[in-house]
Amino acid sequence: MAGNTWTAPVAPGPLDANVRVPGSKSITNRAYVLAALSAQPTLVRAPLDSRDARLMLGALSALGGSWEQAGENVLVRPLVPEGTEPTSVALGNAGTVARFTPALAGLGSRPVTFDGDEAIRRRPIAPLLNALRDLGADIEDEGRGAPPFTVRGHGGIDGGKVDLDSSASSQFLSALLLAGPSFSSGVTVRLIGDAPPSEPHIAMTLDLLRRFGAAPERAGTEFHVPPAQLACPDYTVEPDLSTAAPFVVAAAAAGGTVRIDGWPERTTQPGDWLRSLLVELGQRVSLDAGGLTVTGAGTISGTRLDLHEVGELTPVIAALLCFADGPSVISGVAHLRGHETDRLAALATELSGLGAQVRETGDGLAITPAPLHGGVFHTYDDHRLVMAGAVLGLRVPGVEVENPATVGKTFPGFVDAWQSMLG
Template identity: 50%
Template sequence: MSATPTATWPAPLAPAPIRATVSVPGSKSETNRALILAALSDGPSTIRYGLDARDTRLMRDALRTLGVKITESADEWRIEPPATFTAGGTIDCGLAGTVMRFVPPVAALAPGEVAFDADEQAYRRPMDVLLNALRDCGATVPDEASTLPFRLTGRPDLPGGVITVDASTSSQFVSALLLAGARFAQGLDLRHDGKDVPSQPHIDMTVAMLRDRGVAVDDSEPARWVVSPGPIAPVDVDIEPDLSNAAPFLAAAAITGGTVTVPNWPEQTHQPGDHLREILTRFGAAVGRNDSGLTVIGTDQLHAVDLDLREASELTPVVAAIAALADGTSHIRGVAHIRGHETDRLAALETELDALGAHVSQTDDGLTIHPKLLGGALWHCYADHRMAHAGALLGLVVNDIELDDIGCTAKTMPEFAELWQTMINDSAD
C-alpha cells in the first residue's frame, strides 16, 4: 500500500517579507478523536469543519469497514454508529499513527477477526505496546504480531480492566485505549510504567473530549487513568484549526521579517501547536493573539534557542529549520521518541540540514544545530509531511531547494502547496 512517488517541487523563494493571512484547515488530532468517539457513542452526531485529508479519509474508511455510517456534505459529516461493529474487513492505516493506534481498540469490540495493513513505511512504527495491551484487555492477537500488518479477533463484551503499558514511545498508545475504555465491560484502569509519556497535551485533549461526552475519567494520580464503563454520549462538534499545520506559515513571518496571521486561533486549547506562541517568541519574533487570530511579526534577528519540545514534538522539523537560520547554536531536547514517527525525524533532519550546509548532530533525545551559510540541494521528505513543511520553509530564503515529494503533505493538508504559493503571491502584491 505504498504511496506513488511524485515529481520534485522547486520550493519558491520569498520575493519580499511574507505578509499574509492564512486560514489553515481543521485539526487532524481533534478530527480523528471526534470520529472515533462518534463511532463509539450511543447515537448519531455531527462533526463540522473536520479536516479532509489523507489521515482523516483513512479514519473514515476504517470506521466504515467496521460498520459505521458516515454521510458527508460540504463542511459537515453525520456519523451513525452501528449496534455492533462489523468484523471481517481489512483496514488500511496508510501512514497515519492515529488510525493504526486508535482503530484497533474499536475493532477489538467487533465479534470476529479484523485485518490491519498500511503503507510499507508504517511497518517499522512501534505497535507492540498497543497489541500487548489489547491482548491483556481480552482480544485475541497472534503471538508473533508486533507491528503492521496484523490481525486481531475481538468480542463485543471485551473485559478491559487493569492494564499496564510503557507509553514512553508514543502518547497515542494511551489515547487509543482511553478512547475505547468506557466501552469495555470493566472499563479501563490504565497505568503507565516507564519514562515520561511524550506529548502530554494530546492525552489532555483525549481526556477532555471524553469528559465532554459524559465519560468519567479519573486522572488525579500521575501516570494512571481510570475510565468508568458506560455510554459515550453523542455530541455535535466544531473542529478547531490545526495549529501544528500553521507552524510553517507563522514561521515564514519569523524568518523573512514579515507578518502572518492565522485566523480563529483559540484562546485556550489542548493542541500542542499552541506552543508556537512561546517558541517563536524565543526565536525573537513578536507574537500576539486577538479576535482576528494569532499574528507573528518577524524582527531583524533570529536568536538561537534551547528548547524542550517533549510536549510539542511534532513541531520539531519546523523548529529545526528556523534554528538552522539563527544567530548561534541551538539545542532541541525531549524528542527521542520522534525517531519512531513517520520517519526517523532526527536522522532525517540531520541528513537534510547537513546537505544544505548546516552542521547538525543528534543527541540522545534531540538535536544540536550549528547554523552556517546554506545552499540549495534536493530536500528529501521521507514521505513525511512535517519534513516537507521544513523544506518549504527553508526554500523561502535559500536558493535552489527542491522537495522530492511535496505530495506527502496531503497526509494532513492536501492544499499545502497552493496555500504556500498564495501566501507568497499575496506578499508580492
C-alpha cells in the same frame, strides 16, 4: 512543480498575509472514534479532510460504522458491528488509525486484519497490543508487535486494570482511554516506564472524552475511564496548530507579518506552544479573538529547546533554527525516531546536505547555522519534512522539495496555501 519535486518559493520580500489552516488531525480522528462509539449520530464540523482522516473514516466503515459528507462537515453514525465474516482495515501510514481502531475491532464478532504502508510496519505498537490482550482482546501478530496483525472480535472487551508503557507514543494511552467507555468494566491504565511524550495530546484526549459525556479521572500516572454511554450531537474541530507551524514561523524567517485566522484563545493542542517559542526567539506575537499575529524581528536567537511535549513541531523548528544568529540544541525528542520516518536522522542528513551543520544527539539535534545552498531536500514520505523544506526555501533559492504530495497526510492544499501566502 517539476517531476517529483517542488521548488520551494523564495519570499519576494517581507510577508503580509492572512492564512487559514484546516482542522486539527489529532482532534478530527479522536472525534471520529468517539462519534462512532456514541449512541447517536454526531455532526463533526470543520474536520480535517486529508489522507489520515479519510483512512480513519474508512476504518470505521470497515468496523461497522457509517458516515456521510454534509457540506464541509461529516455526519458520523454509531458502530453497528454485525456479522462474523473477516474484514480488513487499511492503515496507510496513519499512526492514529493504527493505534485507535484495534480496540474497536474487539467490540465486534469478526476477525479484522490491520495493515498499511511499509512505513507503518516500522512504527511501534507492541505495548498497545499487549495491553489490549491483557484487557481481553484476542490479537494475532506472529510476534511482530507491528502490522500486519489480526484482532478476532468476540462481541466485546472486558476491560479492567492494565499496566502500559507509553514512552514511545502517547497514542498508546489515548487509544485505551478513547475505547474505555465501551469496555464492560471501563479501563484503568497505570503508566510504567518513562513518561509519554506530548502531554498536550493526553490532555486533548481527556478533554474530548468529557465533551462526549465520559468521566475520565487522572491521579498522577494512573488513568480511569468508567463505562459510559457517549453522546455529542454537534462537535466543532479547531484549526490544526501543528499544521500552522510553517506559516507561523514564516514571518520569523522572511520578515513581515503573518496572521493565522481562527487560532483558538484556549486549546489543548501542542501547537499552541509556538506562541511562547516565537517570543523566546525574539519575534513579536499577539493573540486576539480573530486569531494569531506574528511579526518578524529581523533576527532569530539561537537557543536550547526541550521539545518532548511538542515533538511534532521539531522539523519546522529545526529548519527555522538554521537561520538563527548562533547555535541551537533541540532535546527531548528521541521518540521521533519512531515517527513517519526517523525524523532525527532525516533532519540531520537533509539540513546538513544544504549546508547547515546539524548532527544527531542522543535525544535530539545540535544545529550550527552556516551558509545554505539549494539542492534536493528529501522528505522520506513524511509530511512534516515537506513543511520544513518550504521554510528553508523562503530564504534559500533552489530548494527542491521531494514528493510534495506527501503533505496530503495532513494538509492537501499546503502548496497552494504556501504560494498564496507569498503573494
